[in-house]
Amino acid sequence: MTRNSRHRAIVAAAFLAAVSALAGCGAGTDAITNRPYSPTEALTTKTPxxxxxxxxxxxxxxxxxxxxxxxxxxxxxxVVNTQAGTDQLVGLGVxxxxxxxxxxxxxxLPQNERVGVGRPTPTILIEGLKKPLRGGESIPVQLQFANAGIIQVRVPVITRSREYTAYPQAPGASAAPTPTPTPTPAATGAETSGTGGH
Incomplete structure (x- = not known):
């Protein structure tokens, strides 16, 4: 093996070791980073x-x-209405x-104009939930339009975290649990014992 090829082999080995080390970062029993992160889990679809x-x-x-x-x-x-004329979102079936x-x-829904629904105040809701929800569920719904008719989609339930923290809390939602602080050795006096003689 020549000096140049030996040098390349050492560089390649170092690179592979670094990649392996970085791949392990954040891994653990409760590391959410083990799953690929998508900027948003919200639904996006174009309908016929x-x-x-x-x-x-x-x-x-x-x-x-x-x-x-x-x-x-x-x-x-x-919602963007790409039909020949105007339309309206008139109902939700669940x-x-x-x-x-x-x-x-x-x-x-004017033609070819993006309309945000729910901002600044939610106008479409599912009320009187029959079961508790934690986020991560997917709910089949029927969006009802005056001209386009009924469009069936599955809409995810997303927790109010990351980019969604700016939204107002869902009506009736309980507060997130407060993390319990772990006592440090200084707080328990473990580090201060036996130091009086200095």
């Missing part, structure tokens, strides 16, 4: 009816908390075993 939906999600509880039975689940989404859908007012 001429309705483009993006960033659709139900806002669940804070991470680690619960949205209890009886609470409400607000829907957020962006399984009655989950709760009751409420649409406070139809959402006007």
């Amino acid at each position: 009816q001429g309705i483009d939906i993006s960033q659709a999600f139900f806002l669940g509880p804070d991470s680690g908390a619960t949205l209890p039975a009886g609470g409400a689940l607000p829907l957020y989404l962006s 399984d009655p075993a989950l709760g009751t859908a409420k649409v406070t007012a139809p959402v006007a």
Whole structure:
């Protein structure tokens, strides 16, 4: 083996060792980084009816908390109407075993204009939840449009964490559990014992 090829082999081995070490960073029994991170888990889809939906999600509880039975689940989404004329989002259909859908007012959808639903105040909700939700669930719904008709989608329930912390808390959501501080040796006096003779 020549000096140059030996040098290349050493560099390659060092590179592979560094990659292996970095791959292990964050791994552990409770490391969420073991799963690939997507900037958003919200639904995005284009429909043959001429309705483009993006960033659709139900806002669940804070991470680690619960949205209890009886609470409400607000829907957020962006809609672009690509049909030849205007349209309206007029209703939401959900399984009655989950709760009751409420649409406070139809959402006007001009042609080729992005409309944000739920901002600044949620206008479409599932109320009177029949079971608690923690986030991570996926709910089949029927979005009802005046002209485009019914569009069936599965909308994820996303916890109020990361980029979603700016949204108001879901109605009826319980607070996230407060982490219990771990006592340090200084707090227990372990480090101060036997030091009086100095």
